[in-house]
Amino acid sequence: MRMELEEFGEVEREYRAFAAEHVAPHAALIDREERIPREVVDALVRAGYFASGFHTSADPDPVAATIRHGLLHEALGAASASVQGLLNVHHMGGSPIARWGTREQKEYWVPRLVSGEVLAAIAITEPHVGSDAAAVATTATPDGTDYVLNGTKRWITCGQNADVFVVLASGPTAFIVPRGTEGLTIEPIRGMLGCRGYMVAELRFEDCRIPADHLLGRPGFGLTHVAATGLDSGRYNLAWGCVGLARACLDASFNYSRERRQFGSALSEFQLVQQLISRMMTDIEAARMLCFRAGTLRGRRDPAAIKLSAMAKYFASTMVNRVAYDAVQIHGASGVGPDLPVQRYLRDARIMEIVEGSTQILETAIARYGYQERG
Amino acid sequence: MPDDAIRLPIRGFMTRSFDGRAVADEDDIFALGFANSLFAMQLVAFVEGHFRIDIDSDDLEIENFRSVSAISGLVERKMTAAG
Numbered sequence: 001m002r003m004e005l006e007e008f009g010e011v012e013r014e015y016r017a018f019a020a021e022h023v024a025p026h027a028a029l030i031d032r033e034e035r036i037p038r039e040v041v042d043a044l045v046r047a048g049y050f051a052s053g054f055h056t057s058a059d060p061d062p063v064a065a066t067i068r069h070g071l072l073h074e075a076l077g078a079a080s081a082s083v084q085g086l087l088n089v090h091h092m093g094g095s096p097i098a099r100w101g102t103r104e105q106k107e108y109w110v111p112r113l114v115s116g117e118v119l120a121a122i123a124i125t126e127p128h129v130g131s132d133a134a135a136v137a138t139t140a141t142p143d144g145t146d147y148v149l150n151g152t153k154r155w156i157t158c159g160q161n162a163d164v165f166v167v168l169a170s171g172p173t174a175f176i177v178p179r180g181t182e183g184l185t186i187e188p189i190r191g192m193l194g195c196r197g198y199m200v201a202e203l204r205f206e207d208c209r210i211p212a213d214h215l216l217g218r219p220g221f222g223l224t225h226v227a228a229t230g231l232d233s234g235r236y237n238l239a240w241g242c243v244g245l246a247r248a249c250l251d252a253s254f255n256y257s258r259e260r261r262q263f264g265s266a267l268s269e270f271q272l273v274q275q276l277i278s279r280m281m282t283d284i285e286a287a288r289m290l291c292f293r294a295g296t297l298r299g300r301r302d303p304a305a306i307k308l309s310a311m312a313k314y315f316a317s318t319m320v321n322r323v324a325y326d327a328v329q330i331h332g333a334s335g336v337g338p339d340l341p342v343q344r345y346l347r348d349a350r351i352m353e354i355v356e357g358s359t360q361i362l363e364t365a366i367a368r369y370g371y372q373e374r375g
Numbered sequence: 376m377p378d379d380a381i382r383l384p385i386r387g388f389m390t391r392s393f394d395g396r397a398v399a400d401e402d403d404i405f406a407l408g409f410a411n412s413l414f415a416m417q418l419v420a421f422v423e424g425h426f427r428i429d430i431d432s433d434d435l436e437i438e439n440f441r442s443v444s445a446i447s448g449l450v451e452r453k454m455t456a457a458g
Contacts, residue, residue: 217432232416303417303421372394373391
């Protein structure tokens, strides 16, 4: 059945109204104080949004559920990239558990993840390992019926506030590590350029003993299946988040260019400003269509969905940087000043090209898909 | 489901994924060096989507994905179990 984005108008309005009421009013404070207030998280929980994206193959309409999930991220991205990031990493950490957990792990964790009782995060990056995730240096040494983790994870989104981490260790093997596990210490990282409410942290594992039943997936499948599931989800979510952030840039630019007058005319009357606006509009629409296409294929469990999610993230994250850059340009001095959100948009946009597969890593991956398909 | 009805689509997916190279049923795709992390995820998505089965944690054994025959055997077992 062919589905159109316009069919999701009602749910889209619901998400946007939620974001306008419960998220946007806190966005400046989140950026300034580098933390997400508990009341924002509580509102997400109450609305049932922690469950978004956790639908299964038994869902009667997985395509629609996947698109709705994307639209939620778009709405949150327009209000606060940091809050979109929180729900994104929750899904990045939670989806591998829902996907590859044992029956017992699923029974224990999934209801808690879906209800919002626990916030999940995923810990892959290390001080010396970024894109080359297969080279992680954190070790997992079998000891009796346990594993002992040693190593450091860095730049972990929601490291400061997540309740449970999916941790990638050498092998590559993945583990479910609840916050508070003995031997795990968490150090906040502050002063990030953008997405300051990501609440990034460094996680240090020192003789951190993990019961064998916390192993997620099988040894050797930690990257190709467990972490890859999280990253794949993250790319889809983030692509929609970028569309939302770009839309916020465009809305601000429309408003400002209509109000601001120079040389006797509103900025909106100048053709060079119109050129910027038209480029932004077209870029956003194109990214949105790509996200919709990726969502449709994901819902159908089409193998090409992995490629489309990478393409959507690649295009949307580079697109939002062009859009945010132009939004600042339209706003002039006001765009780089402290009173308007556009400077935050630009700082947040920069993060989008780095997380969940950098632009360059995705360019390589997408080209590989292309060569693979053409034989 | 007849054996070929399972093997043929898997073989076709492999050939499309490996630069058009024909893959024999017993070829070890890991030893051939074609399988990478991208392919691993695509393979699971293909098997699940095409045969309408769910691959879960218990199925994550290299032996289940080593060759067309191995994957075919896994699919057959899952389909039988699902009734």
